[in-house]
Amino acid sequence: MTVLVAIKAVATVDEEFELADDGLDVAPEFVERELNEWDSYAVEAALRLRESGALDEEIVLVTVGDEDAEEALRAGLAMGADRAVRVWDDSLPGVLGPLAAARLLAAVAAEMSPSLVLCGAQSADAAYGATGVALAAYLKLPHAAVVRELSYSADAIEVTRELEGGLLQRLRLRTPAVLTVQTGINEPRYATLRAIKQAEAKELDLTDPASLGVAIGDLPEAVLDRVYVPAVEGAAEMLEGTPDEVAARIAEVVEREMAA
Amino acid sequence: MSSAIAVADTRDGELCAGTGQALAAARLLAGADGSLALLIVAPEPAGLAAAASFEGVERILTVEAGSGTLPSEVVAAAASAARETAAAAIVFAHGPDAMAAAPALAVELGAALVTDVTAIAAGGSGSLLTRSLYGGKVAADLALPAGVPAVVTVRSGSFTPPGEATPPTPEPLAAPDPDPAYEHLGYLEPESGNVDITRAELLVAAGRGIGERENLEQIEAVAAAFGGELAASRPLVDAGWVPASRQVGQSGRTVEPKVYLAFGISGAVQHLAGIRDAGVVIAVNSDPEAPIFRVADYGAVADAVEVAEGLERVRGG
Amino acid sequence: MMTRGEAPADGPYAVLFEPVEVGPVTLRNRFYATPQCSGFGADRPHAQAYHRAMKAAGGFAVVHTEWCAIHPEADEWPAVTGRLWDEDDARNLGLMVEMVHAEGALAGVQLGFNGAHSENLETRRPARGITQVPSNTFHFHSCYEMTEAEIVELQGFYVEAALRAREVGFDVINVCANENAGIPLQFLMRAYNRRDDRYGGPFENRARFLLELLERLRGALGDSCALTVRLAVETHHDGDLGMRPEHEARRVIEMADDLVDLWDLEVTGRSMAEWGESAGPSRFHREGYQLAAVEKARSATAKPVVNVGRFVHPEAMVDAVRRGVIDLVGMARPGIADPFLPTKIRENRVDEIRECIGCNICISRYEQKATIVCTQNATIGEEYRRGWNPERFEPAADADRDVLVIGAGPAGMECALVLARRGMRRVHLVDRERELGGHLRWVTQLPGLGEWARVVDYRKIALAKLRNATFVPGTELSAADVLEYGAELVVVANGSSWARDGLNGFDHAPIRGADASLPHVLVPEQVMVEGKPVPDGPVLVYDCEGYYMAASLAERLAREGREVTFVTPFAEVAPYMDYTLEAIGMNRLLRGLGVALVPQHRVAEVAAGAVRGHHVHDEAADVEWPVAATVLCTQRVSDAHLFRTLEADPEGLEQAGIEGLYRIGDCFVPRIAAESVFEGHRLGREIDSPDPSEPLGFPRERLLV
Numbered sequence A: 001m002t003v004l005v006a007i008k009a010v011a012t013v014d015e016e017f018e019l020a021d022d023g024l025d026v027a028p029e030f031v032e033r034e035l036n037e038w039d040s041y042a043v044e045a046a047l048r049l050r051e052s053g054a055l056d057e058e059i060v061l062v063t064v065g066d067e068d069a070e071e072a073l074r075a076g077l078a079m080g081a082d083r084a085v086r087v088w089d090d091s092l093p094g095v096l097g098p099l100a101a102a103r104l105l106a107a108v109a110a111e112m113s114p115s116l117v118l119c120g121a122q123s124a125d126a127a128y129g130a131t132g133v134a135l136a137a138y139l140k141l142p143h144a145a146v147v148r149e150l151s152y153s154a155d156a157i158e159v160t161r162e163l164e165g166g167l168l169q170r171l172r173l174r175t176p177a178v179l180t181v182q183t184g185i186n187e188p189r190y191a192t193l194r195a196i197k198q199a200e201a202k203e204l205d206l207t208d209p210a211s212l213g214v215a216i217g218d219l220p221e222a223v224l225d226r227v228y229v230p231a232v233e234g235a236a237e238m239l240e241g242t243p244d245e246v247a248a249r250i251a252e253v254v255e256r257e258m259a260a
Numbered sequence B: 001m002s003s004a005i006a007v008a009d010t011r012d013g014e015l016c017a018g019t020g021q022a023l024a025a026a027r028l029l030a031g032a033d034g035s036l037a038l039l040i041v042a043p044e045p046a047g048l049a050a051a052a053s054f055e056g057v058e059r060i061l062t063v064e065a066g067s068g069t070l071p072s073e074v075v076a077a078a079a080s081a082a083r084e085t086a087a088a089a090i091v092f093a094h095g096p097d098a099m100a101a102a103p104a105l106a107v108e109l110g111a112a113l114v115t116d117v118t119a120i121a122a123g124g125s126g127s128l129l130t131r132s133l134y135g136g137k138v139a140a141d142l143a144l145p146a147g148v149p150a151v152v153t154v155r156s157g158s159f160t161p162p163g164e165a166t167p168p169t170p171e172p173l174a175a176p177d178p179d180p181a182y183e184h185l186g187y188l189e190p191e192s193g194n195v196d197i198t199r200a201e202l203l204v205a206a207g208r209g210i211g212e213r214e215n216l217e218q219i220e221a222v223a224a225a226f227g228g229e230l231a232a233s234r235p236l237v238d239a240g241w242v243p244a245s246r247q248v249g250q251s252g253r254t255v256e257p258k259v260y261l262a263f264g265i266s267g268a269v270q271h272l273a274g275i276r277d278a279g280v281v282i283a284v285n286s287d288p289e290a291p292i293f294r295v296a297d298y299g300a301v302a303d304a305v306e307v308a309e310g311l312e313r314v315r316g317g
Numbered sequence C: 001m002m003t004r005g006e007a008p009a010d011g012p013y014a015v016l017f018e019p020v021e022v023g024p025v026t027l028r029n030r031f032y033a034t035p036q037c038s039g040f041g042a043d044r045p046h047a048q049a050y051h052r053a054m055k056a057a058g059g060f061a062v063v064h065t066e067w068c069a070i071h072p073e074a075d076e077w078p079a080v081t082g083r084l085w086d087e088d089d090a091r092n093l094g095l096m097v098e099m100v101h102a103e104g105a106l107a108g109v110q111l112g113f114n115g116a117h118s119e120n121l122e123t124r125r126p127a128r129g130i131t132q133v134p135s136n137t138f139h140f141h142s143c144y145e146m147t148e149a150e151i152v153e154l155q156g157f158y159v160e161a162a163l164r165a166r167e168v169g170f171d172v173i174n175v176c177a178n179e180n181a182g183i184p185l186q187f188l189m190r191a192y193n194r195r196d197d198r199y200g201g202p203f204e205n206r207a208r209f210l211l212e213l214l215e216r217l218r219g220a221l222g223d224s225c226a227l228t229v230r231l232a233v234e235t236h237h238d239g240d241l242g243m244r245p246e247h248e249a250r251r252v253i254e255m256a257d258d259l260v261d262l263w264d265l266e267v268t269g270r271s272m273a274e275w276g277e278s279a280g281p282s283r284f285h286r287e288g289y290q291l292a293a294v295e296k297a298r299s300a301t302a303k304p305v306v307n308v309g310r311f312v313h314p315e316a317m318v319d320a321v322r323r324g325v326i327d328l329v330g331m332a333r334p335g336i337a338d339p340f341l342p343t344k345i346r347e348n349r350v351d352e353i354r355e356c357i358g359c360n361i362c363i364s365r366y367e368q369k370a371t372i373v374c375t376q377n378a379t380i381g382e383e384y385r386r387g388w389n390p391e392r393f394e395p396a397a398d399a400d401r402d403v404l405v406i407g408a409g410p411a412g413m414e415c416a417l418v419l420a421r422r423g424m425r426r427v428h429l430v431d432r433e434r435e436l437g438g439h440l441r442w443v444t445q446l447p448g449l450g451e452w453a454r455v456v457d458y459r460k461i462a463l464a465k466l467r468n469a470t471f472v473p474g475t476e477l478s479a480a481d482v483l484e485y486g487a488e489l490v491v492v493a494n495g496s497s498w499a500r501d502g503l504n505g506f507d508h509a510p511i512r513g514a515d516a517s518l519p520h521v522l523v524p525e526q527v528m529v530e531g532k533p534v535p536d537g538p539v540l541v542y543d544c545e546g547y548y549m550a551a552s553l554a555e556r557l558a559r560e561g562r563e564v565t566f567v568t569p570f571a572e573v574a575p576y577m578d579y580t581l582e583a584i585g586m587n588r589l590l591r592g593l594g595v596a597l598v599p600q601h602r603v604a605e606v607a608a609g610a611v612r613g614h615h616v617h618d619e620a621a622d623v624e625w626p627v628a629a630t631v632l633c634t635q636r637v638s639d640a641h642l643f644r645t646l647e648a649d650p651e652g653l654e655q656a657g658i659e660g661l662y663r664i665g666d667c668f669v670p671r672i673a674a675e676s677v678f679e680g681h682r683l684g685r686e687i688d689s690p691d692p693s694e695p696l697g698f699p700r701e702r703l704l705v
């Protein structure tokens, strides 16, 4: 059995950048890729479950992404995951919709019937915050989103979800289950140089949508029309008057926003 | 004519601000003469339905949920409501609850999914939904596919709630069968006394413009009066007035409070780097040209300390 | 000579890149590198030229020499200043002119004559002064009082030196009348000028020397060079003894304005030793600290004005220019810490600026008669002999290696940064603590040292941008862990700790009863990091180190309301701070806080409730201090264990595939942070040399027979 951790090599965009000629993304020369921050917490959570003895299973990483995504997989392998699977074929769009990513990941998961699937709560670049839960829905597995604590036993998993304003919800789920993990659930470890070198030798399989029997075109994905640099936000609304009047207006705004 | 459903954003037997915003977005997706329904899935939905006084809501559908509303309940309820109303769009307020329900609902309905939407433009062939990418550096417009419903979640503060009106009579729907895969164990209230500024909801930040060290107490008093945390720009950390853990900015912390109230901070890029994800930014600065006014939502050209004193008075300090 | 203006950058800092006309020359922007000692003078022409050319390459519009003695009667040796005694001196400085011009900047020279303050130890000439009053800065040293003819002769020395400077191409001739040094300033001040002839008495007479001097210089130079004056507008004397911006300064500026192309206005202290009021340490002075005084004199002139004040933030510069206080932004230290500061502002790379921290270690080396160094910029002074450019790094020949750096203090951070910039495959910087900085994490919490955190900030931001560099926090590595870690190159930079038994260089032994595991005995880390309570009651701080630690802890404790006694075997409190120009201010501060200062005393025994000691020169002169707690700042001890353990296991190293093992910084020898940064930098630059642990040699500028 396996613990599957779905990860993403997210794009980070330079301070100064230009858009690609097709107007559908940032030009690639201004983009770097790295392991999504949330996903590193998910990898760590898997490693800790194994180290604590709660689970004794192979930890497999899976991602949908082009060759540039391999560095992120290697980073997860260096942390201690056992092997990795990458799904790609050049017909896939560079910016994948949330359903397509989830559908492909689900297909990989279905072949492994994992006892637990971990994902990050969201990706730093597209920030849909949807992939893990959609993946669970495709697999028809119970799921919990934005998890900050978890404890695992063979037939049930107890989690604490982070809601707004520091409120937490405790849930018990039947296993197998899918969890999307919030930063702060643990402290992701740093791989030693030796582990990084060893990760270079770990198995990294490549598969494609066709082999998984998934046709992305069939999914009801929204269509990217264009990307653009948002107009600078309108100038601030200026509060006039004596300091006390200004203070009263500020108090109003603060109270209103904090209540929102 | 199309119809849309907004899923009420509730907590603790009350409607939250996201409800009106989801309704506003649902209205845009339904079109001016489309029909609009509000779905309330909560432990005791009747009270909530009575309080849902929003203009333009034609139906209020209620579903009785267990004590801790589970995503599985929301998904089942929303799916049956969507089928019943032939909804073209189901809209949630983006947040932890929507993140747990919306994607599963989209899969369940075979619907499109667009999350964290900040604007909706109704176009000829269909609506364009705007959301941001790469931490807000870029915005993307997405078109919804034809012939399938869409599940949409909207960013807090991006849509103006509709005006008030008497709510229609609620229509209770059958509660879904409990899903044995889930069990709600309870809620835990937030811990108090948290000094991690990255988690604070209200930050009251002081910059060099507050002048003397003594004035810091005044800013701290404002933070205390409004239940916020003190933060600072780097010069105050340089000067040793404020510990480094409270520094906001590139070499400090990146914060995401609901409200960032900045006193005497000029708005250097290194500082702004730390407040990109802040909700509402309010700046008090004596210089009308201060760059912080370009990113602030509210600004006041005034003396930081005088306004801080005023704020303490307003709060009955 | 190039005088091209710069296409002003867009954006908020554009005003800083407007050209400014100064008499016959045009400055390409508003960045003005003020006169600044380098330790190279006229005797090390290559080091001098490369050093100045780096600032020109970094975008300054004009770069000055240091103070250049115009005549053998102004001889500061063994301190190194420039010299213009003869054509040979000028020729040597001419190399600097050439190289500065090649970078598109103007070259300025400062003409100096210190009067009574010139000890003339090399030339053995009597010092020429205004009135026969001994120097208050150099001990047992006086001068003769010039006759009027000798005054006229002295003006002639200036003219001859200026012509020599013009001959080798200097564009800007600056007359030094600042920091109590320039004799034109001394003439202006009653404190120095007790004459009753045409050059003394009423202000018109006291100003005569400068006015005549400027007329003669103008006459000789014509419009071939800009003629500028560096004038102290405030000297902090009592009453009318010195310079006050709204009185003496305004008057002399009004009188001389027609003769001058630019005023470089400055604030200084009461004596030459107090030039820390001018080159203000961050402990006492914030950015722009001179502007308020300069503003009072500013409107007296129609000419461009420059002022200094540790300007590192473009916002502050723009503000001072916009407000009309200054036309040019003067900088010495900010340009030492980062010669490329103007370029980085122009290119909107403000977060890449290595900001000056105001520690004045650069000045300490002048005061110690050595060549310049800097805490932030390891390459300063190394431009020629080591060929270092702060912005340029060659790919390492062994760049396919992985490096482990242990300890993220100044040495480790800098070494990791240089190695990453040189393209090593992976650089892991590992520290026990959660944050970068090593001892600077807590040292910067001491009163007055907040700006020192910039050493960490710069490196934190730079490292974050390098994909081959990783900071691994919260990880303590044993020797076995290091072998396991998987690096080919290992750099140990794990610092030092304060001696917990009072070991010190005066006794060459620990102190009886000094044991920091006892509640009443503390060391700095315990106070600052470990949170060990300082028992209630009077506290004794014992300093055998002589720099900032003990003094700062005493300040902190006193500010917390404690009764503090500061005991030190040194003749004065914190003598190393003499070098950094902080000593006078620190003494004043501690006295003001009510700290009892007890120099020249040794502690012999620390007991609960009392500390016993005696005068350093009189063991019989026993003293007992009844105190509840003692803070020991006796010496730091290198944390050498890790390196020694690894070094002792060559087989283990080999099996682990470790090809190189090095140590840098305080774990080698505890020193000032500048030396740790330098050592880290040096190792990074030379990691692919035949034996990186042995610094490469460098050319020395010496006469060979």
Ligand SMILES: Cc1cc2nc3c(=O)[nH]c(=O)nc-3n(C[C@H](O)[C@H](O)[C@H](O)COP(=O)(O)OP(=O)(O)OC[C@H]3O[C@@H](n4cnc5c(N)ncnc54)[C@H](O)[C@@H]3O)c2cc1C
Binding pocket: B206, B207, B208, B209, B210, B211, B232, B233, B234, B235, B236, B247, B248, B249, B250, B251, B252, B253, B263, B264, B265, B266, B267, B268, B269, B270, B271, B284, B285, B286, B287, B290, B302, B303, B304, B305, C313, C315, C350, C351, C352, C353, C355, C457, C458, C461
């Ligand atoms: C490498 C690097 C890293 C940096 N990292 C950070 C960082 O992490 N965080 C950070 O904050 N900065 C950082 N900085 C510093 C940054 O560039 C600015 O210098 C700093 O943010 C300015 O702080 P400030 O706004 O408080 O001060 P200033 O820029 O001096 O602004 C003070 C403001 O107060 C206003 N003011 C004056 N008097 C009053 C009054 N009576 N009432 C109201 N307003 C008044 C002024 O108009 C001015 O706008 C960094 C800089 C560098 C180079």
Ligand SMILES: Cc1cc2nc3c(=O)[nH]c(=O)nc-3n(C[C@H](O)[C@H](O)[C@H](O)COP(=O)(O)O)c2cc1C
Binding pocket: C034, C035, C036, C037, C038, C065, C066, C067, C110, C176, C178, C230, C266, C278, C279, C280, C308, C309, C310, C311, C330, C331, C332, C333, C334, C362, C363, C366, C372
């Ligand atoms: C190492 C060093 C040497 C200096 N030597 C001189 C000098 O020879 N002549 C002079 O007029 N000023 C000298 N100064 C003073 C500087 O020109 C400048 O006025 C002072 O450092 C304050 O400016 P800053 O804050 O930009 O450093 C020196 C400063 C430093 C740091």
Ligand code: SF4
Binding pocket: C332, C333, C334, C336, C337, C355, C356, C357, C358, C359, C360, C361, C362, C363, C373, C374, C375, C376, C377
């Ligand atoms: S040594 Fe210190 S004061 Fe001098 S330039 Fe460097 S950082 Fe600034």
